[in-house]
Amino acid sequence: MSSKISREIFIRSIADLLRKAEIELPDDVVNALRKAETAEENQVAKSQLQAILKNLEIAKKHGVPMCQDTGIMIFFAEIGTEFHPDFDLEVAIREAVIVATAEIPLRPNAVDPLTRKNSGNNTGTGIPDIHWKLVPGNQLKLTAAPKGAGSENMSSLRMFNPTETGNIKNFVLETVVNAGGMPCPPLTIGVGIGGSFDAAARLAKEAMLEPLDAPMEELEREIFEAVNSLGIGCMGLGGSTTALAVHVKTAHCHTASLPVAVNIQCWANRHASVVFRREE
């Protein structure tokens, strides 16, 4: 990018970013799905995984969203302290969402929570939901992660007693069993432990976006193996792959608290990133 990032180019790039996120899955996710299909011995589950892989091919070939639930618009932004935009970034991102909704097109999903009135363009109060993080440097990294409701609805959060760290694994398993086939397994499971009520949920969502091929730590592997031993399988029809990965993120918390959040992601672990650089 040149020294000055034009608002028009910025909006175009974000609309293109959303298109990419909606149509193609990241390589690590596709590879994990392929691996699951190869390994699966349950024939019904195998047929479901094959349908998923075929669906991805068709979406890419025709340039259409892989799922009709094109999600609620969530962005993660890492903004450098030396990145000085000449325009309001939030307003521009909102405009890009409106452009992308009409252009790709995306299903209008944003509604008022009480009247249920649909805004028609995927924006509204608090939507797009943009999570800002200030980092050193002159770059802006934006990740678009459009989130479907089927899996988001199956997520949960519990405030445990501080002595109950031993119950965390079971809480994740309970969440997965209650969800069954509803969140479209195979899942990516993000677990946030610690922080506060809201910080735990944020950690869980960040954990969910970690690369699927990243090595799993001991606790992550333990939960992962326990989840896959449940036999829920692809779409809840039975089988050996209920989760593709489990990632855990932690933060210090109050000595009297133990918040634990479990964010559930369907097989369509959609996200795409773009980096803008301000050069002097």
Add this chain to the structure above:
Amino acid sequence: MEYHLQTPLKIEDIEKLNAGDIVYISGEILTARDEAHARILEVEEKTEELPFSLEGAVIYHCGPLMKQTESGWKVISAGPTTSGRMSKMTPSLLKAHGVRVIIGKGGMKGVADALKNRCVYLAYTGGCAALAAELIKEVKAVHWLDLGMPEAVWVLRVEEFGPLIVGIDTKGKDIFAEVREKAQKQLERQE
């Protein structure tokens, strides 16, 4: 077993299906999710008439992504939505109408009894919306568009729509419930 069915459906067409069978459907299907279910029941309560027929019908739990073109509505992406949200409203709907097939994803808790000798639940792979859109050949009509694009009732003509897995058959066998039970037992063993 694999079956290829043509709508409108008779009870004989679906009685032979067993949980785990694979089905492909050709003909007409109607989308209906949360708001459409609520309105169908509302119309029923007021003893008014529906603007579409549910006799021998296939209900698809789907909120499609459509685009209006000069030649009419075009399906962009149309995979199944989570059927669990419609569980509570389904028994009343089945009692009042001759719906023979429900297509959705994730299964439905507590409806196996209401489905008995009446209707089957077919599971379509969740999220496979681009694949589904290829098998939808025509948008025949749309009702209740005031509910919004995803919540409206879309009448679609499909060809060889599937593969659909018989999740709950007319005899009360429910694959999802069986998988859930096994998972619950496995969970208890972990505790």
